[in-house]
Amino acid sequence: MKIITLVENHEDKSNPSLKAEHGVSFYIEIGDHVYMSDVGQSGNFADNAVKLDVDLSQVEALAISHYHYDHGGGSGRFFQENKKAAIFLRRSIEAEYLAVDDPESIRYIGIDRGLLKQHADRIIYVDNNQEVAPGFHLLTDIPGKYPKPHGDERLKMRFKGETKPDTFQHEMVTIVEDEKGIVILTGCAHNGVLNMIAAAQNAFPSKPIRAVIGGFHLNREDDETVWEIGEKLLELDIPKIVTGHCTGDHATEVLGKVLGDRLQGLYSGLVMTFK
Template sequence: MKIKVLMDNISSGELAGEWGLSILIEYEGKNILLDTGASGAFAENAEKMGIDLAEVDVAVLSHAHYDHSDGMEAFFAVNDHAPLYIRQACQENCYSDDDGVMEYVGIHEGWLEKHGDRLVRVDGEYSPYPGVKLLPHSLDMKEAGLKARMYVKELDMFFPELFQHEQSLIFEVEDGLVIFNSCCHGGVENIIEEVRAAYGGRKIIGIVGGFHLYKTSAEDVRRLAGRLQESGVEFIVTGHCTGDEAFAILHEVLGDKIEQMYVGFSMEL
């Protein structure tokens, strides 16, 4: 299993960064793309890294926010066959409360219809390949939505996010499970619990993604670090919405167990 970060907030050399995330995972002879960043820049980075996106077999959208989906059109332009798996609940209706002003943060408006022939909606647990699973939230995420100040718009009314459009991407490896969740809006500790329950308590060796901690207090981050230390997870790779200050605290507590993600980061299991 190989992991290559095509887009993250932190740039590297000639590779551009942006507020977004895109990761390529090579697993059992398949190329799986998780998210497409906030623009076509991830595809430009892939080309500079010597990666041919035309060889991607399937793509996965972690959730319905622009910084993970707005590069989809660039991806479809270079890849004419890979389906993009999205949750059944994915709509163009995601908003963030920015000091009392509702700001649209969803998928580029009109693209769900425009690219409908490339989108595959999934409900419940779904396995595109043996050893790979897409897992929705099983816990109540209303409190997480309120804490994140995120909402969905329905019939001109705003309701707290339940993150029904968010999914984890799980891989079975020799020593256990590796979780990919691009923003962990539901809380990384909750996501670990959901995955552990779905797999009958099987060992989780690693988690990769953003933890949405960039607006979280240092005290809460430190508490989370303690819970991660006790979780039994052996390695953590995080970036994007985790935030620099939160990462510094996590690294202080977790040490070499945690690594900072950046554009061009690669890892092999």
């Protein structure tokens, strides 16, 4: 299994030609199959793919973790580069997704639903836990055992003229499975990274977790909360935690103090191989 970070917030200092942006996109090779999780906020993932010798036209399935621009904004470019892959999203109401920092600062952060309708023949909406392609699973059954990140509080949804807190029932967990275990891709983990891990444990009770990869949305948490999450991750004995994007640099540093060399930071161009 190989997972390549096509784009992420952080640059690869050894390869500055690769673009970085607030977003994330992963290219996944497992056996003879090729998948993707998320497409960042623009076409940068595709520009980087060329430099990383990744052929996007061969991708068989794309999962978009949730309906925010920094994970699905590059969809238009993906449709240009790939003419065959099915695109999977969690079924949800047609709400507008917003960031509200104050009543005078309301920003649309959703994806282009018009584009989804334009390519409706390639969109598949997910209603429950399922294996959508060999070794490629999407989980919608996410428990609420642990608190959601405080950063969610500024994120809203507007539906039929009513604005209310985002429930994040449009988010799903991506699982890549091989004979040795599973890798969890969290997207932004708006439902909480520990809840996403619990979802994976519920769905795969006999499978070891080889890695957890993605954003954890901890950039608005205090150090004590981040430390407690790090201790829980350590207790779960997951050998590899790879994070960045919405986790925040400071929270990543705090996690590093708890997790030591189990923790690795994400950046554009990072290649992760699981043998």
